[in-house]
Amino acid sequence: MNFTPYQKIKSKRTLAVLAAAAVTGVLSALLADTLKVMTEHYEEHFLEQMRHNNYLIFLLPLLGLSLIHILRRFLFRNKANKGIKEVLDTVNKKGNSLPAYKIPSHYFNGFLTVIFGGSTGIEVSTVVSTAAIGALSSRKAGFLRRYKTDLVCAGLAAGVTALFNAPVAGFLFAFEVFTKRKSKLHSASVITAVLTSSLLTHFFFYKQIFHFNITEWHLNALPSMVILGIAAGFNAVYLTKSVLFFKNLFHSLSNDYLKVIGGALFISTLIFIFPDLYGDGYEGIKSLNDLKPLPVMNVMFPLFLMLILKPLITSVTLGAGGDGGVFAPSLFIGAFLGLIVCVTLNHFFKLDLIPANFILIGMGAVLSASIHAPLTSIFLVCAIADNYVLFIPIVIACLVSKAVASFLFPYSVYTYKAEYGNTSLKL
Template sequence: MTNRIYRIKKAERVGAVLVAAAFTGVLSALIADTLKVMTEHYEEMFFHQMHLNKYLVFALPLIGLSTIHILRKYLFRNKANKGIKEVLDTINKNDSTLPAYKIPSHYFNGFLTVIFGGSTGIEVSTVVATASVGALSSRKVNFLRKYRTDLVCAGLAAGVTALFNAPIAGFLFAFEVFTNRRSKLHTASVITAILASYLLTRFFFFKQIFSFQVSGWQQHALPYFILLGIVAGFYSVYLTRSVLFFKTYFGGIPKSYIKVILGALIISSLIFFFPSLYGEGYSGIKDLTKLTTQSAMLVMASLFMVLLLKPIITSVTLGAGGDGGVFAPSLFMGAFLGLIMATLLNHFFHLNVIPVNFMLIGMAAVLSGSIHAPLTAIFLVCAIADNYLLFVPIVIACLVAKVVAHFIFPHTVYTYKAVK
């Protein structure tokens, strides 16, 4: 009799956890999808206005960073957003949690950062906000507190699923980056949240981010995919070290207004000369798909400069108080890196490789090297491409990039301080 009562109570608790996970998935999808739609709309609007008046760029980043600073100081308890580290601390420290105000804080700060030109993306802002939804769910019922990690991971996985329409990538992101917990309930919670998020997004908010025409890949290009993975590994370390350097540099500036003005000036100046650095850069990736080998060679110097400057402007954006991370910049830079390599191989060595393939593989490889999560990168980019034709070369390049990046510098921007 006692065992039966215990089993009933256990089943009730499991059911309650899964209901909470489903609720977390729905709320996370609403947060991610509305933030994505709003950001895309206003980013395009301000970017268009900047084309009409190019000097407007010297006002937009200043407006964005200043507004974020004011909101942070007077509305969000004057606490800086630490991005993914906040989520890692919540999972790894029993006495730490994500307060409810982190949901609007990251939501609005991520939105303001990108639409006013901050060269990052809304992915990290979304992940922290949706992880906070999971943490909030775990506090609403006493016994759910012990399942906090499960619900936090459910929230962040649901957020990634909604942003990229990539449920497998959302699932793997939770396990690769945040926790290696393998309990059945934990897995069921994450899957439940992902399913709820995916269904809501698919039926009400679905929009393909990119349109890549992928027809297959050539076996003779395999060595060059490996080469792309090696270069991506080195480049990922450049991005990571750049972010760490500028965060330290701006962290040493005592006056917040100096930090905001200096950061806005650097961001504006770089965008003035290279407009594709504006915002998250997805429109720049779409423009790349229209380039032929000949036209790409004509603008090769510009492509190289964007590749060189993107980690700097991203790092300055984050150091000056912008909200975001390296997710979108990694995809952006990977596309540029892949196109540059394919163009050089075709122009100088007449190899006839397919540029769009190298762009997609480069996106995955740089993301893998930047966050040390090759499985997430593989399935995320396959979801972006909306097919798995490049699965084998993407796997190879991602694994190579991760190994190279980890060998050179065994930390990411998420874990560096945690392991010092």
């Protein structure tokens, strides 16, 4: 078969784009995996130190937020970090791009936020950093600029893949949240980055975050999954509105020192009373899964408080200058909500529901409603479970929670834009 010169050029460019996507996938995996390993190590270290001296918590958030403020002011020249909203603008608006400084900025700010107790996670920091890697790749050759969106999506999909060892969730996250582009080259670019990221993570960095023993579920539990989905939708909207409210509140404060000191004091006080609120909260999820015996109704008040306080402390963390988002908080809230729903229904209706199932399904349901991405949430939670036993109930809960959240409040923190005079607060 003879190819025309145009076809040859097109073929070479396709191979070049896929090669750039592969490099983006490798670099994104290295960034995500090293950030994950370092954050987990130092978060565990500081948590262990707090067990010996719990008053240490009144120093850690202040130190973390102060370091972030210093880095932003003197190293990054007070350039704003707008998080996922900035990635969305890059993908959907011509001319916008993610500058290279976003890579170290979000990497170090996300790391410092979580290890010093800021009640969020590294997921959004990773997404923005890896998206910036994709944007940087698109600037390395003149013709690659046309494929900026493809490489940005390749980078962020590779980042999510590495964090959770969830290639399908990484692929779907790029399409559900950022772009609906359906070109073959776009899909191939994202798949290439996801595969390279997954391979690198699997062979060199793989570590299961949670260990759920999921073996079965019962058909008579499906109505309970719907109830959990409805409750998850309400909780997700509460989280979203809390973040928007406190972003607005802290935005209105002109004194940066007041933001840092006031935010740190609020965070420290809540963590002093409820240590499970420290950092990404994954230790709290693990403790729920290992909880024996299960709580009974008259001692469940602390679990209910987690549903109220986690959105508040997350919102203050972000408002006071911490780097992160609602990804990890959604998983945390969902785990506690799932256990609460399970214990409540078992107590009043003697249903014999399986707590581990509800913890896991709750995680997916709240995440689905918070980021308006049910498909991503379904496959992410299946990756966390390391099996697809709960696929059907997870699908039901995630779709119900997303529908409820969209009905109550049609925005996520990624898509909401609030006006402040002539400026806008971008989340």
